[in-house]
Amino acid sequence: AGASLNLLNDTIYENYQGVYADAGSVSLRNTVISGNGDPNTGIDVFGSFTSLGHNFIGVSNGSSGFSNGVNGDQVGSKDNALDPIFDSLNFYGGPTKTYRPVRNDPMLPDSPLINAGETLPEMSNSLVPLIATDQRGVPRSLEASTDIGAFETGFTGFIVNTVDDTPDANLNDGIAADANGKVSLRAAEKSSCHGTYTGSMPNSRQISQVLSLL
Secondary structure (H helix, E strand, O other): OOOEEEEEOOEEEOOOOOEEEOOOEEEEEOOEEEOOOOOOOOOOEEEEOEEOOOOEEOOOOOEEOOOOOOOOOEEOOOOOOOOOOEOOOEOOOOOOOEOOEOOOOOOOOOOOOOOOOOEHHHHHHOOOOOOOEOOOOOEHHHOOEOOOOOOOOOOOOEEEOOOOOOOOOOOOOOOOOOOOOOOOHHHHHHHHOOOOOOOOOOOHHHHOOEEEOO
């Protein structure tokens, strides 16, 4: 019968190969698979898949189970590859680097992943519940609909993920990360205070911009 694989809220982007389903069953939900393999000949998915809805497939040639515009799926082809429009791979508050969908950038269009995922009722009513937080631990319930993939936009604060008292390596870059990519309380508060942090207790507005995972 083969094994089963469920991909939920995943981002699979710019890898050497895409996802090949040559045995068992592979189901996708709220997942991005795009930009994988050679830019000219690469494909993102190959084989038979089951779409559980709200997936973003850059190039679907060689696969079955996806239809553009059906069940919230966005599906491209070699002749019309879809671009998820990500910022560069970087630390955006989580334990590892990740790709952040572009949002409110004056030089670029918003990512088609934003608010294109499942609605909150769809998340809670499913037999296979989606993960309630994104890769960084940010709640998925920030807006009426979730974003497709591992990153949820809409959260404008910072996520403290280290106990070290380290400074922001690049003040005012909007990331508040130290030299190791970690977000300390000092760096988060200073960025929230727009560079005026002196070590005193931040006010309630500033505290609301910091989500601590410690």
